[in-house]
Amino acid sequence: METHIQVKNLNAYYGRQQVLRNINVEIPRKQITVIMGPSGCGKTTLLKTFNRFFELNEEARLTGEVLVDGQNIYGRDVDVTEVRKCVGLLAQRPSPLPMSIYDNVVYGMHIHKMKKDRKEYKAAVRHYLEIAGLWEEVQNRLHDPAASLSIGQQQRLCLARGLAVEPEIILGDEPTSALDPISSQNIESRLLELKRQYTTVIVTHTLRQAKRLADSVIYMYMGEVVEAGPAKEVFGNPQHERTKQYLEGLF
Amino acid sequence: MSEVNSTFIAQESRKGEGRGSRPSAAFRARQDKAARRAFLVVTILPILLILVVAAALFARAWPILSAYGLPSLLFGKVWKPNNGQFGFLPFILGTVWVTLVGALLSVPACLLAAVYLAEYAHSRTRAMTKPILDVLAAIPPVVYGAWGLIAIVPFVDEVLAPLCDRWLGFIPLFAVNQPTGFGILAGGIVLAVMVAPLIISVAFEVFSTVPNDLRHASLAVGATQWQTIRNIVLPQAKPGIIAAIVLAASRAFGETVAVLMVVGNVPNIPTSIFDSAYPLPALIANNYGEMMSIPLYDAALLSAALVLLAVILIFNILSTLVLQRVLRRK
Known part of the structure; x- marks a missing residue:
């Protein structure tokens, strides 16, 4: 197992409140790592430190390091837009941009001027919509507003939009929590397919989803990592009392 | 219950x-x-x-x-009540010119300020700015007018007019035909400052209705904050911003005292920003109650007031309707 993201001595605060306490975890490359724990345990905050969304809150402050491929993304010379290009985020609620389906997928590619001409953009749009499993449904209505899609389709569109800037890491902040069961399943199977090419980190509050997706698990409680490791070990033989209780559904 | x-x-x-x-x-x-x-x-x-x-x-x-x-009142070019000529066109154009110049000077700066407040500023800066804007909006127009008299008119006369005359004088719009400082530019500057608090605070409100999810979606693919503002926030805010500008224009249109003190009040049809003008509200304020013996004079001034009322009502109703729809999204 090769480490892709390494978190070192990470402490995070919103104002005076400490939300992450001395986090040290490693996230393996090209696997799905699931962060779980009761609400308010800091799992979303930890996820947001990986694409530097944490700092969008003006009260936010952190110490420690998050290394992606050995480079500290909080380092002084790091371009935050490069970090975010490399680390895609699938949000909790689908957030299609107020433009057409086509323009949504092209959005990030335009920002980074990734293709030469219209033809290349067109091909790329098709490619990423196919990967997101949406092409069949939208190929005849690419220029309809994205808002006209169902919410499940919107989430897949957001996936395509994120993948289009060629990230290496996909973050999912409870990406199926707003979706119906069938759409959720659809997203889950996309993620399982994609893990061969992308390092994936998912925050979830549903244990069953964690069990379906996880190769590796981070269990958090009150801002600390209680237990982390391969899914088999954590689910099959949890070392800590808290993890056991959580897995048994005691809280 | x-x-x-x-x-x-x-x-x-x-x-x-x-x-x-x-x-x-x-x-x-x-x-x-x-x-x-x-x-x-x-x-x-x-x-x-x-x-x-x-x-x-x-x-x-x-x-x-x-x-x-x-129609013959609205489009009549000559204002000679003694001869029975009551053309409003010089006054209407005077108002339009002063309003336009004011808007051109004010809108770009105000939008940038509103973008800064809504998108970049720390919440503490925001909290400090709000009361300052409210105070600025509450200053009586006559104070702005006095400031225009002692500061802007000389500034236009001694600095802007000679500069424009030298470099841009060949363009009729910038020609200095009557070098006094009193005129459209002075009126426009005073108006620009007067409507700024209104535009900034309404535009700020409009920007804050754009959902954060959209900003985050754009930032998440590696867009800079400015790219996010330009590609997402501004297009989303456009209807509300236009409404804010129309609202400010209607305020400027009806502004009387502050403008009247600095525009020169000569009923000509202006051709340059340095020309004097005589806006509609100034016409009414300066003349109502005087020379009332002239036949139809009183009726002429009151029909000017009616025109003013109609224009401002229409501007206000339209912009309020749009703003209500936009701000309800919040």
């Missing part, structure tokens, strides 16, 4: 015992109804007031409207 109410009333009545006879339930119900009607009347009053004002103006303007017809 009704149970709660009745226990509440029961307690009340117990408290009320010993304070003499209590009004009967029927009386209290009637009292309630009367109060409601009274409030309704008071609320409707302002709406009626607009209609009353419009009707009164119309009645008093009618003699000239029927004699000349509205």
